[in-house]
Amino acid sequence: AAGVIQSPRHLIKEKRExxxxxxxxIPRHDTVYWYQQGPGQDPQFLISFYxxxxxxxxxxxxxxxxxxxxxxxxxxxxxxxxxxxSALYFCASSPPSGTAAYGYTFGSGTRLTVV
Amino acid sequence: AQKxxxxxxxxxxxxxxxxxxxxxxxxxxxxxxxxxYKQPSSGExxxxxxxxxxxxxxxxxxxxxxxxxxARKSANLVISASQLGDSAMYFCAMREALxxxxxxxxxxxxxxxxxxxxx
Numbered sequence: 001a002a003g004v005i006q007s008p009r010h011l012i013k014e015k016r017e018x019x020x021x022x023x024x025x026i027p028r029h030d031t032v033y034w035y036q037q038g039p040g041q042d043p044q045f046l047i048s049f050y051x052x053x054x055x056x057x058x059x060x061x062x063x064x065x066x067x068x069x070x071x072x073x074x075x076x077x078x079x080x081x082x083x084x085x086s087a088l089y090f091c092a093s094s095p096p097s098g099t100a101a102y103g104y105t106f107g108s109g110t111r112l113t114v115v
Numbered sequence: 116a117q118k119x120x121x122x123x124x125x126x127x128x129x130x131x132x133x134x135x136x137x138x139x140x141x142x143x144x145x146x147x148x149x150x151x152y153k154q155p156s157s158g159e160x161x162x163x164x165x166x167x168x169x170x171x172x173x174x175x176x177x178x179x180x181x182x183x184x185x186a187r188k189s190a191n192l193v194i195s196a197s198q199l200g201d202s203a204m205y206f207c208a209m210r211e212a213l214x215x216x217x218x219x220x221x222x223x224x225x226x227x228x229x230x231x232x233x234x
């Protein structure tokens with residue numbers, strides 16, 4: 001079965017650079033969630049999109065932006081990178097509203113290292 | 116506001132023993148879902164088990180069961196007959212809704228418990 005695809009798997013950037021993380025949800029999943037997991041930390045919710053519109057917003061820095069495209073894939077854009085942005089970034093997708101109690105499928109994550 | 120508490124930062128268990136990972140939660144909602152995820156050292160987040168707040172029976176999935184005590188607001192994960200491959204980080208998480216509706220129901224995670232299975 002198709003899973004949630006995240007690219008790249010690993011990314012190394014220097015301070016003040018920009019990074020773009022991509023997430024391709026499971027086919028027919030209409031919602032995407034982004035989470036940030038720092039070293040030794042629990043995942044923190046950043047932002048979510050439903051039908052290409054932002055549906056919820058968490059602790060996402062102003063330097064970050066995200067969007068969901070017409071094919072439902074999503075991109076997380078991160079500018080002016082800081083050392084503290086080094087983390088594992090997860091994307092999760094969920095099927096159309098109310099169709100499943102479980103709902104979430106996580107990608108394998110993008111490990112971002114800022115040097 | 117939601118809150119998930121996992122009070123065991125680390126646990127060490129002998130292979131083949133049963134292990135219970137604790138999770139307590141705080142919500143004023145009546146409808147919510149509770150999840151457990153496993154995160155091995157490779158980093159992926161693997162779904163283990165789900166319990167809805169109105170489910171009267173404890174959820175079970177193979178060697179995993181969820182000891183749901185609603186009045187105490189606890190949702191402990193029980194792993195029977197532990198295996199070396201169970202060594203990983205385990206996260207309890209909650210969604211303040213039974214179903215996802217229009218993408219507004221995020222998961223909130225606890226701090227995690229690192230489980231180590233000794234041979």
